[in-house]
Structures are given as structure tokens and as C-alpha cells.
Amino acid sequence: MFSNIYDLLDSKPKNISQLLGEFGEYVYRSYCREQNYECKKVNYLEADVVIFDNTEKHFVDVKTTLSNSGTYRGRKTQKKYDYAYDQVFVTINFIKIYPDDNSLLKKFANLDNEILIENTNEQYQKYLTAPKEKKFITNAQKKREELKKEIIKYFKLKKNLRCRVLVRGPVSENSWKNDKPHNVPGDENTYKKYDYNILINFKYVGVDLEAVKDIYLFETNLIGNKIKLNEPKLNIQKNKNIKYLIDYDDFKKKNSEYYFTNLDSFYNFIETI
Numbered sequence: 001m002f003s004n005i006y007d008l009l010d011s012k013p014k015n016i017s018q019l020l021g022e023f024g025e026y027v028y029r030s031y032c033r034e035q036n037y038e039c040k041k042v043n044y045l046e047a048d049v050v051i052f053d054n055t056e057k058h059f060v061d062v063k064t065t066l067s068n069s070g071t072y073r074g075r076k077t078q079k080k081y082d083y084a085y086d087q088v089f090v091t092i093n094f095i096k097i098y099p100d101d102n103s104l105l106k107k108f109a110n111l112d113n114e115i116l117i118e119n120t121n122e123q124y125q126k127y128l129t130a131p132k133e134k135k136f137i138t139n140a141q142k143k144r145e146e147l148k149k150e151i152i153k154y155f156k157l158k159k160n161l162r163c164r165v166l167v168r169g170p171v172s173e174n175s176w177k178n179d180k181p182h183n184v185p186g187d188e189n190t191y192k193k194y195d196y197n198i199l200i201n202f203k204y205v206g207v208d209l210e211a212v213k214d215i216y217l218f219e220t221n222l223i224g225n226k227i228k229l230n231e232p233k234l235n236i237q238k239n240k241n242i243k244y245l246i247d248y249d250d251f252k253k254k255n256s257e258y259y260f261t262n263l264d265s266f267y268n269f270i271e272t273i
Helices: 005-011 016-034 104-108 120-129 139-159 170-174 233-241 250-255 263-270
Strands: 038-044 047-053 058-064 082-092 095-097 115-118 164-169 194-204 209-219
Touching: 005 016, 005 120, 016 038, 016 047, 016 082, 016 095, 016 104, 016 115, 016 120, 095 120, 120 250, 139 164, 139 194, 139 209, 139 263, 170 194, 209 263
Parallel strands: 058 082, 164 194
Antiparallel strands: 038 047, 047 058, 082 095, 095 115, 194 209
């Protein structure tokens, strides 16, 4: 952690995007609270901040930049769900927030759509000493965890089998080529501890609302044999030391009975194991 903003910007560390992003989100949340909005950190479907306005939740993807002043002009994949894409422009002397058209902060901006926050290093010092904030858990995330526990319990009580359940949301799919989660089955020492490894992909159907898209049931002793594995191709996968990945297309062709598009068919099959 750098002790001041000058050292951070001068050093240009490899993880500067992450460090600046966290700082920008802190500044953004602080400003929201100054305007008497309750807001929290969140990590759900591209959102970084959720703002509570009466009974409504407003999700915001906060974009922090050193170079692009003005309203964010990049991809806005969740705009259809009324997400706001607010940009935080950081300079060594000042910070500007540029609210999106649908942002709750729009009414606080000047005629140039700017919210000026002076003295960047003073803000950075507050960020360094701020208490750690817990992330807000959305209803969709809670339901994912409830489903995981339900399936694990079901396997244990009904079949006396150990299973590991992996859940992936739409962001996981949209971030990787061919819409496939990038790190399954994971570390060999981990997945081999279980009789079955299960991947559940969710689709987004509304604000903070998901439904099951599909389910893959991997019998552990078949992984690497009947269940084909591929070597990673993307640099980001190699950098994360991912050694092998499930070949999903091959799996659906050769192991179609272990692929499901709803929970009912999944549970019905488990009864036959």
C-alpha cells in the first residue's frame, strides 16, 4: 500500500488499475454518503456500489480513470437493467465524478456534468485509514448459497456422497470466450476430495433476480478420462496457474445424461445414482 497518492501515481505499479479502482469506489461512496444516501460495496454482476433510495436499490458500476475525463463511453452491458455507469476521474490535484444519465448523482453535477472533489491526497489519506467495509449480499447471491447448501445436504443424506458445488453468474460467462466459466474443475487436490463436482450457471432475469441456466454434473473419477480436459489458451488463465479446463462441448456430446437445464431434471437424475 502506498502512503500517498503521489507515490502511487509515480510508481505506476502493475496493479495500479485495481488500486485506483478501489480508491475511486471509496471516493464515490463517500460522496454519496455526504449527500445522505445509504450505500454499500457490492460485487454482483459488474456492480461495485449499491445505493439505497427509499425502498429501491440502484446498482452502479464505478469506472475509475486517470486519462478519460467526461462521461463514461465504454460498454454498458447492464444498462438494460438501469445500472448507472459513473466515472471517477483522478488527477494528482483533484477528482471529478461524471454521473451517468440515470445516476442518482446527476442532480448534484454542474452544467458540465462534473462533481468536483478537491485535494486528491487528502481523500487518499482518508481512504488509507477508513475502516474495512463489508460487502452487501444481494438476494440473488443469497439464493445461490442456499441452493448450494441444499444440494450438498441432498447428496449427503440421500446418497451418502460428498459433492462440491460451483456457482457462476452471467459475468463469468460474458467475461470469457465461448461463454464458458474459465476455472473449472479447478485445483486437482481440491476437486478430488469429492465424489461429484457440480457446476451451476445462472442467467440474469431482472434486477437482483436470477434463474438456473444449466447444470453440469461431473463424476470426479471420470475427470480427465471420459470427461475431457483442455489446456488453457488465454494468458489470464495461464497467469492464474490454471492447468486444465473442462471441454464443455465434448462433455455435452459424450456425457449428455449429466447435463441439465433445470433443477427438476437434475434432482430426478440424482435419484437414479
